[in-house]
Amino acid sequence: MAPIASFAAAVLLLLALASPAATFNITRILGEFPDFSTFNGLLSQTKLADEINRRQTITVLAVNNGGMGAIxxxxxxxxxxxxxxxxxxxxxxxxxxGSMKNRSAVLTTLFQSTGQATNRMGFINYTRRAADGVMMFGSAEPGAPLTSQMVKPVMSRPYNISVLEVSSAIVPPSIGSVDNSRARAPAPALTKIPAPAPAPSKSKKPKTEGAPTPAPAPSDDDSSTNAPADADGPDADGPATDGPDADGPAADAPADDDDDKSSDDTGDAAGRVVARASLGIVALLVILVSL
Structure with a gap:
């Protein structure tokens, strides 16, 4: 019988060693303290209580009902x-x-293990004030103040679980922006499209580089000077003083002349050509007769 008893004891010892070192239920523990009913209810509602119960070593900073408004x-x-x-x-x-020599420490929280914490949001700063020994807690995020102090120990089971009451909730300042920055990239800035340049007026032709500048339009008082010379006058064989050459392009004609004026100029030029041809024929006949 002795060997059988020894074997059974060994099996029980192995089972004890294989079982989890910590077996606790945070919901049941906090359920014994009505002051933490809101905190305890949210742990169950968010399913965070299940994660706490799977841990073997844990410290819970519980907030009483009066300080839960921030959460x-x-x-x-x-x-x-x-x-x-x-x-x-x-x-x-x-x-x-209380026995920490430096009176301060950086504590790692369960939020850090989720992989969602950035900028030290998953850590807590702890400091014991030298003046009065008050233990202060606050987010380790840069710029976050130490505003929550320990009120009293609630329960402890060394070295598995400890529950400490703190005066106020510890909320990292930028914890609400974690999902927004990861869920979607920032929308691209709208590019302002420049307004198109105004189209050139159809009434004005673009000035061609190197082209001569049009002569000013003739006035009513100076019609005798700018009018074309008479074909039968003494200067009929030469070009008019200010008018365009009959054989050349009408480069100086105003751009906006109407069709009737263009027709008149064409007729005058044709008349001068016929007159010159007639004079040439008469001269040729005179030479032939004189021979």
Whole structure:
């Protein structure tokens, strides 16, 4: 019988060693304290209590009902993150915190293990003030103040679980922007399209580089000077003083002349050509007769 008893004892010892070292239920523990009913209810509602119960070593910074307004006013997905900041992944009771030589420490929280924490949001700063020995807690995010102080120890089971009451919720300042920055990239800035340049007026032709500048339009008082010379006059064989050459392009004609004026100019030029041809024929006949 002795060997059988020894074997049974060995099996029980192996089972004890193989079983989890910590077996606790945070919901049941906090359920014994009505002052933490709101905090305890949110742990169950966000399913964070299940994660706490799977841990072997844990410290919960519990907030009483009077200080839960800063958490209950947040959206449900943010509530879970803030509650996870109140769960430290190590065992700390009042005696251990008070015996720290440097009177300060950086504590790792359950939120840090989710992979969603940035900019030290998953850590807590702890400091014991030298003047009065008050233990202060606050987010380790840069610029966050130490505003929550330890009120009293609630329960402890060394070295598995410790529950400490703190005066106010610890909310990292930028914890609400974690999902927004990861869920979608910022919208691209709208590019201002410059207004198109105004189209050139059809009434004005663009000035061609190198082209001569049009002569000013003739006035009523100076019609005798700019009028074309008579074909039968003494200067009929030469070009008019200010008018265009009959054989050349009408480069100086105003751009906006109407069709009737163009027709008159064409007729005058044709008349001068006929007159010159007639004079040439007469001269040729005179020469032939004289021979």
């Amino acid at each position: 209950t006013s947040l959206p449900s997905d943010i509530q879970r993150k803030v509650l996870a900041v109140h769960v430290v992944l190590d065992y700390y009771d009042a005696e251990k915190l």
